[in-house]
Amino acid sequence: MSDQETGTPDPRAIAYAAAAVDAARQAVHDAESKLAAAEDVLADAEGDVTVAEAKLEDFRSLESKLPWQLAAAEQDLAKKQRAHARATARLAAPKAALDEARDALSAAHAELAQARVTPAQPLPEDAGMPPGASDELVAWVEKLTSYLESLEREDSRWCPQWQEHPEAVWRLTALHREFEISFADDTVSGWWVNHFDRHAPFIFGSTGIFQACETAHDPDRSFRFSRRA
Structure with missing residues (x-):
């Protein structure tokens, strides 16, 4: 019996929450x-200001120092004071980031504690299944299948009503999404090898999704798995 059926906490939710705590803890460390x-x-800027102030005061007490030397010491002090002001201003951002990271860590701990006592929720019957073939997917599949030449004609299978095959919709949806990504990244060659070629036997093969639709769509085809028997 699964965790969804017994009402016990979902170990996956606990694992995700624990991972979030680890990530938040690392964020606190980085901050x-x-x-x-x-x-x-x-601190270095404060030390520089202290040294520059002492140097200027020392110069002013010595009659041997020329006017340009006093002016140079004054300019040096002003420079060190500006650096100190910048360092002071820059301290606000990391302080705020640390406060935010600590708040996130507290929230992550709270979510982990909640996950450890929250019963797992039952999954919907069709959890993870695509909602159906969109118009965009249909157009893309029609174009794709019109271009295919490498499939063995005698062994290949296709169903004009492929939208009625849930696994076909699922696989073709995944292929379409990966194609869009690879097209944008200019990695279409990798899409053919790593995605299309891996799905093709299960979609178009003689023992694949359309094996019962050799000549026409078979609405009474039997499903292999009991959930859809």
Whole structure:
């Protein structure tokens, strides 16, 4: 009996929530590291300002220092003060990021705790199945099948009412989605080898989806699996 039937917590949901906690914990660690680095920069800037202030004060107490030397020391102090101001301003972002990461970690812990006590929900009868053949899919399949030349004619099978075959719709939907991605990425060759060639025997083969529709669509074909028997 499955977890969906017994009402026990879903181990997959717990695993997903635990993974989210791990990711959130890593995000906190990364945010802490960035904040520490920003604090180091600020500390260095504060030290530079202190040194520049002491240098300028020392120059002012010495009559031997020329005006240009005092001006240079004043400019150096102003430069160090600007760097300090920038370092102070830059501290706000990593602080906010750390607060956000800690909030996300708390939320992830809460979701994990909830997953450990929430009974698994039963899956719908057709969970994961595509809703049906869209007009876009139909047009794409018609174009695809009109171009095919490599299939063995005597051994290949096709059904003009392929939309009535759930597995065909599912596989062709997946092929269409992957084709759109590969076309955009200019990797259509990989689509043929890694996607089409792997699905083709199950779609067009003599023992594939359309094996009972050798001459015409067979609406009374038997399904192999009991769920659709």
